[in-house]
Amino acid sequence: MAGERDELLDHEYDGIQEYDNDLPRWWLNIFWLTTVCAIVYGVWTHFVREEQHDQLARELSELQAHRESLRPAEPAPGGAAQVNLQDLTKDATFIELGKATFEAKCVACHGSLGEGIVGPNLTDNYWIHGGEIAEIQDVIKKGVLEKGMISWEALLTARELDAVTVYVWNLNGTNPPNGKAPEGELVERPS
Numbered sequence: 001m002a003g004e005r006d007e008l009l010d011h012e013y014d015g016i017q018e019y020d021n022d023l024p025r026w027w028l029n030i031f032w033l034t035t036v037c038a039i040v041y042g043v044w045t046h047f048v049r050e051e052q053h054d055q056l057a058r059e060l061s062e063l064q065a066h067r068e069s070l071r072p073a074e075p076a077p078g079g080a081a082q083v084n085l086q087d088l089t090k091d092a093t094f095i096e097l098g099k100a101t102f103e104a105k106c107v108a109c110h111g112s113l114g115e116g117i118v119g120p121n122l123t124d125n126y127w128i129h130g131g132e133i134a135e136i137q138d139v140i141k142k143g144v145l146e147k148g149m150i151s152w153e154a155l156l157t158a159r160e161l162d163a164v165t166v167y168v169w170n171l172n173g174t175n176p177p178n179g180k181a182p183e184g185e186l187v188e189r190p191s
Helices: 025-048 052-070 092-105 133-142 158-171
Strands: 008-013 016-019
Touching (some): 133 158
């Protein structure tokens, strides 16, 4: 306070006079500090720091790589380990796995008994995209986006895909109550 001087200006308004003193030093120091902080923050945010979308893309690619490392190796098409779905249509354990997967993923559109709600009835002999077991699996894997069915290939394991295909195959002829009207082409199955 010793550096302040009380010097009055030579004018007055309505009996009010004002001093001609400098701003307090601490006010100026705070002003310059905030100015420097604003400049540092601006440079940091726009030029130095990793952008959020770059960080998100990096983290998603790391997550995808981790998921791929956890997924079991799939046999090559036509290889000796390829599953014959027709042989599994009588395997009760496999059908139970398919039923559990169906109940977890498919019930909202196809109903708990396959009777069809938004999606088609899976219990009759009419199929929109083919009724052979390989065609059913292809629809489950790839989905039918224009009809609202997503692709399940990335969300289910190969075993779950096979199991739910076998379960849907075995729903044929169960005739649940309140089944949706037939849609698609008639596909007769051999007895």
